[in-house]
Each structure stands twice: as C-alpha cells, then as structure tokens.
C-alpha cells in the first residue's frame with residue numbers, strides 16, 4: 219500500500235505501515251528480510267515501495283532470518299545503511315548473528331514486531347522474543363503506539379550510526395496490538411527525515427574500500443577478546459546520552475519529545491507500575507481511574523531497555539512506597555521477569571527503596587485490560603498500607 | 619590462460635605466515651584463485667580451518683578486504699556484500715567503472731552440510747559471486763568429524779573404524795550436481811595439483827556475471843593420515859582414479875576436462891591414506907569393491923554427459 223500524505227497529522231496507519239513508511243523515508247541502501255507474522259506486512263509494504271520505485275533500496279529476499287541478518291552484516295560491513303524486520307521465531311533464528319552484528323559494531327536497524335515464542339506455537343504478542351535477545355549487544359527501544367514506532371525507527375538510525383555508539387538498534391512494537399491496529403499519527407516531511415538521518419558515512423573502512431583492505435570478524439584469543447567486549451560495553455554506556463540527545467534533536471523536527479522513559483503522573487505518586495509498550499497505554503487509564511478514586515498512582519514506561527537506565531528509573535522510584543513491575547515475558551528464573559529483576563537490582567543502589575512485586579502478564583496475546591491494571595494497583599495499595607508483600611512474583615491474566 | 623610466470627608475478631593477496639598445517643591443500647587453492655583475476659577481490663570465509671588459520675588478531679593473512687561472520691552463512695554474507703556493492707554503485711557512492719569481484723570460501727562442512735541452505739538461496743537469487751568449496755572431506759577444524767562429503771569407509775572421529783562398524787557407511791553427497799541443478803552459469807570441480815585447470819576455471823568463474831561455483835578437492839594430511847609432502851600427489855591420485863573428476867558445466871553444457879589415459883583403481887588413492895587403513899584388511903574387501911563400483915558408475919555417468927546439455 220502506498221501512503222500519500224497531504225496532511226502531516228491525522229494519518230491513519232497500522233504500526234507496520236508506519237514502520238514501512240519510515241523505512242521508505244529513510245531509503246536505506248540495503249534491506250534483507252524474511253517473512254514472519256506479525257512483521258510480514260512491514261516487508262510486504264516495503265517491497266511495494268521497491269517495486270514502485272518509491273525507494274531505490276536494494277532488497278534481498280533471503281531464504282531465512284539467519285541469512286537475513288548475515289546479509290545485513292555483509293552489507294553493513296561493505297558500508298551500506300541497512301535495515302530489516304522480524305518477529306519471534308525469526309529473531310530466535312537470527313540469535314547467533316545478532317551477537318555478530320553487535321560485536322562487529324555494525325549500525326543495523328531492525329524492527330522487532332513482538333510475538334510469543336513456541337512451543338506452543340502462538341502468533342500473538344508478548345516480549346519473549348526481544349527479551350531473549352537482551353544480552354546480544356543490541357540497543358532496544360520499546361514503542362507504545364504507532365506514532366512511537368514510527369518515531370523510534372527514524373531516531374534509531376541516528377543512534378546506531380553515532381560515532382560514540384556504532385551498535386545495532388532493535389525497535390520493538392507489540393505484535394497485532396500495535397502492528398495491525400490503525401492509529402492516527404503525525405508523519406514528518408520527507409526532507410526533514412532525510413535531513414535528520416543524514417547521509418551515512420561509515421566510521422570504519424568498508425569492505426568495498428579495496429585500497430584499504432580491512433579484516434572483519436577475526437579470531438580474538440584470550441589476549442584480546444575481552445578488550446573488544448569492553449569497548450562494546452563502553453559504547454552501550456555512551457548510548458544512553460546519545461539516545462537522550464537524539465531525542466532532543468528529534469523534538470526539534472517533530473515537536474514530540476523522547477527520553478529514556480516516560481513518567482506518567484509520578485510527581486506525587488505513592489504506588490507505581492512499570493510496564494513496557496502498548497500495555498502502558500491501558501495502564502495509564504487505570505492510573506487515571508485510581509487517581510479519581512483518590513489513590514496516588516503513577517506509571518513509568520521505560521522506552522530504552524538496552525542500555526538499561528537503572529539509575530534514572532531508580533531515581534524515579536526510590537520515594538514510591540510500593541511498585542509493581544509488569545513483564546510480558548518470563549525468564550524462568552522462578553524469581554521474576556527480565557524487567558522486574560533488572561529494576562529490582564537497580565534499586566539496590568538506593569538506601570531508600572520501595573516494596574516491589576513482579577507480575578508476568580499477557581503472554582501469547584492474552585488480553586490485559588484496565589481491570590487487570592486496577593487489580594494490580596489495589597494490591598499495591600494493600601502493600602503500601604501493611605508494608606507486607608505476600609507474593610514477590612506471580613502471574614496475572616491467567617486461569618489458575 | 620595465464621602462464622605460471624605471469625601468475626607468480628602477480629601481487630600475493632594471501633600472505634605467508636598463516637597457521638594452516640604444512641601440506642594443507644587450502645593455501646595453494648586460495649592463492650591460485652585470487653590470482654585468477656586482475657580486479658580487486660572481496661573475500662568471505664566460513665568458520666573452519668581457513669578462517670581460523672588466517673585471522674588471529676592482531677594478524678591477518680588477507681591483503682584484500684575480508685570478512686568472516688559465522689559457519690553456515692558464507693553465501694548469505696557475500697550476498698550482503700555484493701548487494702551493498704550494487705546499491706552503492708547505483709547511488710554513485712562508488713566509482714561506476716570500479717569492478718570488484720566477490721569470493722566466498724567454505725569447507726565441505728560449511729558448504730555440503732550446515733551452509734547448504736544459504737548457498738542454495740544465494741545461487742537462486744543470482745548474486746554475482748564465486749563460491750569455492752575447499753573439500754577436505756570432513757570437519758577438520760574441530761578434529762576430523764564426518765561430513766556429508768566424507769568418502770565411504772573413511773575413519774573419522776564421529777565415524778570411527780570400530781569393532782563392528784568400519785568407518786563411514788554412507789556414500790558422499792554429490793554437491794556439484796546439486797549446484798548444477800540451480801542452473802548457475804558456471805560450476806566446476808577442480809584440484810590443486812592441476813593448477814592450470816584450476817586457474818582456468820577460476821578465471822572463467824570470475825569473469826562470469828551471476829553465481830558461480832568451484833568444488834576443489836583439498837588434501838588434509840591431518841585428517842587423511844597422509845604425509846604433508848604427498849598432498850599434491852594424493853590430489854592427483856584422486857583425479858587419476860576418477861574419485862574426483864575434473865569437469866565443468868558452462869551455460870548448461872557439461873565438459874569433462876580431464877580423462878586419464880589409464881584410469882587407476884581407487885585402491886591406489888585409498889592405500890596411501892591412513893583414514894582407510896581398516897578397509898585394506900582382507901575381511902573388508904567388499905568395501906573396496908563397493909567403493910570402486912560407485913566410482914565406476916559415477917564416472918560412466920559423467921562420460922555419458924560429456925559435451926551434452928545437463
């Protein structure tokens with residue numbers, strides 16, 4: 219589907235159409251991808267842009283996601299600006315190559331349309347795919363809405379390619395909930411997007427620079443491996459400020475501001491929920507309802523999960539009395555989901571810290587409604603009043 | 619075709635000082651192929667002996683741009699590099715008159731087995747590149763495990779010659795045939811002992827537009843239990859016994875490039891290799907017969923196709 223926009227705002231698009239449209243505006247040198255629900259339509263729409271000459275990107279329709287990321291790596295090492303999209307099993311199949319993309323410091327941008335992992339097979343949303351890749355060295359941005367998915371894709375290019383960073387970026391949006399729902403959003407003019415992402419000039423000698431032959435992907439023995447990893451770790455640390463700066467620059471062209479997280483009614487909050495992506499929207503309705511009922515409820519929606527802004531989140535939570543962290547993925551530690559364990563660990567830095575519980579919700583696309591969020595807030599109020607946590611870790615939105 | 623003098627006068631893109639074993643067939647294969655074009659060459663290598671032996675940081679044997687990313691994906695990686703080349707050329711970010719060649723090297727494990735899907739995909743998509751399989755008949759880098767290219771009867775660490783089972787029980791996969799089934803413009807089998815033939819084939823492949831393929835037998839003293847100084851001789855014997863026929867398919871026409879005047883019995887090749895020691899025992903004579911039958915049948919089949927459209 220070709221999107222023609224006369225008006226910049228109130229354009230109704232699905233999340234995947236918005237991502238594909240952002241990719242069209244970026245017009246990367248190379249895209250290599252493989253279809254998988256629910257990310258497929260990103261590639262279908264982008265393929266139409268290629269077929270219609272709306273972009274002059276070289277599209278590689280590879281025979282697997284493993285080859286998709288391998289081709290992305292080859293193209294990025296050859297000095298091309300490279301993008302792709304996937305979900306679930308596709309991301310899992312890429313796993314080996316995710317680490318290699320990051321280790322080679324290649325600024326690839328990927329849309330990850332979040333979907334549950336098998337078994338049992340399920341095509342609906344949860345975060346087990348991207349959370350499984352959290353240690354792969356990719357920057358991870360999570361999007362609540364179609365607008366955020368679109369905006370994050372555009373910012374991701376600049377973040378990835380920043381000379382202090384040079385790391386691949388994964389932009390996550392919720393499968394079906396965001397990817398296939400039509401929302402009104404504001405698009406940015408082509409020229410502005412083009413100016414914002416700028417012309418790509420690789421920082422390292424590319425494989426096509428035959429006068430300066432470079433070796434990519436060497437063997438590093440114990441005398442050098444850890445130094446390479448150390449540099450990668452440092453780049454991830456530096457990425458935090460770069461993400462913040464890019465967010466500020468983005469506000470200038472779009473009027474929309476982005477940071478490491480969104481704080482919702484947190485100023486005087488006593489109980490708070492931390493939650494990623496589309497479910498944050500549902501939970502904000504619950505926050506408003508709790509406020510109406512006289513409870514001082516608030517919400518934090520981390521936008522950036524890698525690098526993990528533990529100090530900023532800790533700072534925002536340290537004076538809260540009771541906090542619930544909701545994970546749309548389990549990490550099978552029997553202790554809590556990935557967001558929960560990292561936030562709880564981050565709070566250890568603070569002398570004063572809240573009571574905290576972890577709840578896994580919404581796996582495999584199970585509905586998470588305002589009533590579910592309200593129940594969590596009610597529990598937080600009980601914890602605030604009694605000072606007692608009954609269950610540190612539990613599942614909600616589940617039939618027991 | 620280049621003369622030996624011309625070839626040796628060319629700049630060496632693969633430097634000495636690498637860590638491959640003495641007698642390894644891979645370095646002469648790589649050198650000869652890289653010398654077969656005057657264009658700059660970008661190389662990718664699958665995980666394996668060639669990769670590990672040439673890229674231990676902070677050293678590199680590659681005086682030409684080189685990338686290794688993983689084991690099963692040399693064809694996918696080079697697809698990306700070659701696509702970037704076309705993309706950047708189209709956008710005038712590279713000089714339009716600059717002609718660069720792309721070569722992927724993989725071992726038989728990285729090509730016949732784990733990398734077959736990526737190879738098939740890249741051949742079907744039609745990228746312009748040369749894929750070279752250096753076929754030493756086992757996973758040598760990890761200590762001589764059987765691959766689908768390991769010859770029938772061979773002793774490997776995962777198909778050992780035991781008291782009951784005498785080495786690998788299956789015949790090898792015919793990868794060259796599989797590649798030919800992709801209708802690529804050029805595919806061939808070659809051997810390092812016949813440098814002229816190999817050079818000629820690499821030249822043809824590298825001057826062809828589209829995906830091309832060379833399957834090159836690569837003696838491995840460690841895995842074949844042969845003497846390092848006998849490597850080239852053992853490659854020659856593989857060809858003279860017709861275990862490893864030299865042939866090519868150019869635009870669909872098959873040509874047998876070398877027909878030994880006197881086809882040697884396969885035992886001549888087998889008996890110099892320690893990996894076949896057990897099948898020389900009298901009670902395993904049936905294995906040699908079975909091996910010989912297979913070689914004869916395959917050779918007859920090939921001869922019947924000589925000069926024909928395949």
Ligand SMILES: Cc1ncc(C[n+]2csc(CCOP(=O)(O)OP(=O)(O)O)c2C)c(N)n1
Pocket residue numbers: 665666667668689690724725726727728729754756757758759760765
């Ligand atoms: C996905 C994956 N599986 C297994 C390995 C381990 N591995 C590294 S090299 C190799 C064998 C390579 O064999 P081959 O392709 O025949 O090349 P050679 O070692 O003979 O050069 C194996 C099994 C790996 N690196 N990656």
